Amino acid sequence: MKVLIGSVLGGLVVVLIALLAFGVLPATSLKLVEGFMPMQMLFELAVSVAIFAAMSYMLSAGGIQLPRFWQGILFWTYIILYLKFRVYPPIPFSVRAMYGTVSLIAVFMWMSSNEDDWKKFKQPIMNVLDANTGFHKGLRTAYLILLPILLWGFSYSSFLPNLDEPVELRTVHPAPPASTKVHGKTFVLQTSQNPYRVNPEGKYDQEYSNARIVEQAMGRLMKPDANPWDPKAEGYLKYVREGGEIFFQNCHFCHGDNLNGRGLHAFAFNPIPANFTDPGTIAQLQETFIFWRVSKGGIGLPNEGFPWASVMPPWEQHLTTDEIWKVVLFEYWHTGYYPRTWD
């Protein structure tokens, strides 16, 4: 009975890992909760250790003694597969290699923690080396022949020239200048304001406009009483519509119909167009930063922003200053984000 339970546990573990590995069971089935991920992973690994210990105990109590050597190897393999297929988003190979090395050392320390266990661990290796039986003699011969061949293959592969794409680190949002000149007029970024972010009295009013941006729910839909296409829309909402018209005549070819960077031409370019719905873009930036960025385009970036590669137009070549402000207004409205304030 104990042997049966131990075997079933082992089978379950193998099946679970296989399902993860072949993608039948997505790693996201049991979600890793943001913020609690490290504790969750440690808990899962602790549960794994408990299961392995229980398996080992039950199997040995039933008379089946899995050699220490294979216990160590199998447990280490489990950890490697866990890191590769359970953890998401995927861990880079270098990090996985580091954890793999650490866990290998841990397994080795466990195996050598006392004299008796150490002898048990070494036993399979010594069996092969001494080749006292026909089986072990054959095994030794196979190892002696295959090992040099495999190592030759691995080192040959690593000596081949590597022609992968070089990695270049680009600063997506470089520091802006203190001021920018657009169509002959100088704007101080710290103090300038979008002249179209106004309340019905025509006064700059960020609270008023914040109350009328689209909702921050799935779909990001307009508030029921804030339709820029209402013929009676005036002030802020009217300018949002005008900005949207300009956006859809100019910007959506790259930034897309939903401002998510998946426009008609986006597939061809690198750096790829910004996804404004991502909270790491316009939501993190001040409105005048966006104004500078739009006016000067890719060609106006400092070198850490890779101005040579960006196809972002310098929009001052295509739009008036007023049109640029209105587009910026629309981008914030449509994504449901407020511009960040200067600290």
Added chain:
Amino acid sequence: MLSGSAGVSIFAQEGGGVPEGFKKGELAPLPSAEMIEAGKRVYFTKCVWCHGVDGAGDGPAADRLWPRPRNFNQGTFKIRRTASGELPLFDAKKAVEAENDLFATVTHGLPGSAMPSWEGILTEEQRLQVLSFVTTQLIKDRKFDDKATETQTVLQLDEIKPIPVSKESLEKGAQLIVDKKCIECHGVTGRGDGNAFNLKDDWGFPIQPANWHKCWNFRGSRQDPYNIKNIFRTFSTGVSGTPMPSFADNTTVEERWHIANFVNSLCERDPEGNPLPIDPLTDKPKVNFVIRSGPVLEGEISDDPENEMWQKRERRIVLFGGQITHKPRNFVNRIDDVWVKSLYNDKNIVFLFQWDDRSKSVAEGKLPWQPTEVNVENYGVKEQAPKTGEGDSIAAQQSKYPVYNDAFAFQFPVKWQELPAPIKPRYLWGDQKYPVDIVKWEANGTIKAFTGTGWDQDFQDRDDYTEKLKVLKQEWKDGRWTLMVSRPIKEDYDEDTYFEMGKYIPTVFFAWDGHNGDAGRKMAVSAFYYTVLEPPIPRETYIYPTLIAIGVVILEGWVLTRRANKKKGKV
């Protein structure tokens, strides 16, 4: 054997047969007032910018888009499971693509057009809501519940058993596309070059036949470009609003599967015959930005693309978008990818380019501008104005452009060895500080070397280098250009790009489609790629692994000897 429903023809009361593979269906009930009201909100947040206030396809974006956004008013929809001329399947209570054509279209978009996928943005409920609004408020000429004038005849796409792909099926399909006259529009090899410039849709706008080699651009691919079912469906139901008819009445189900199998087999695949990996973020083939030029150790590089030395080279896809940075911007880009291979020997590097172009375009007479001129707006090469109305929109202009030369160019930095990392010359013809080496071929047979110093700076001729350029092959055939260009590896260091083995040389490609009115900055442009001259495998690559293997053998001997001695000691 086909499923039972496939072989049954049911005669409707009004007369006329149900085509093979189809079955009569019931019109769905209209959506509720709540759904329609909620859908209006979705429409005026997301859809109005292209489709317009009244759904006439005249939103702010429309005049710079080709194809234009759908005009909903007539109730004509392209991608359906319903018979030709019928309204598509739509049921506001069913978020199931197999039973809701419009839901499938909003979910997956229409690749190769500006209609995006709204999955992941709008919830299923929101997609149904907006469709409820569109189908009841913006479709003005038809009603989805009008049993007196509307019928529903549904292709049983999930019931009909596909015919597996086989040599016999492909042969039958190849014959059928001739018999059914598919090649008259889609071309002899299926690149859409058969009747590319005379077709119009029901709204009067120019339309071009699909290129069967780029299934990722199929409107009805439902983001599953290599799925044969999508072709079978389109061939069975036709594409309403376009010259593409339904073939349900004059083909058997079996014939349609043979055709679908054959058309699917034409889509680009990798050398092993597997579908190209598709980038889920772009729905286009994935890109590897390194173009490897292979070494030819002895002899000349062949000018025959079918030669073994070319055949065994792996090709790279280079993706192109319209030049949209500086006037005149190219909003409708017809050349969206080019395949590149390269070989080099001790004197020259040769590039082989192939791209699909439905027409061979050569300007009549002499061009009004000099080859070095890039600011050609003064000669009438203008970008599309933003708001023109339908008559002068970019869609209407598609068959009216003056025809200039098809052209292709590629750009490398001059003295790239001295560029401080990671700086490159600007992608569009370099800049004053970092000039670029541009080689440009035109379809009138000329090839020239220029120096570029900025997006608005006329090129400077490099006559000495031009004399050493060779066009080994230039051929337009059945909707495809094949261009082979040879250039010296090393000439004048200060003017011409030097090619060195194993180094990453930043490369940008440019393409012009003469029938698109492309000239100067109105063109297609790629991102930065890298050209690398692949070093021949050095002897060290063989020597060191061999030394390592020998070392392992010696180590094995030592371990065994030591072990044996240890045993002997015990005895």
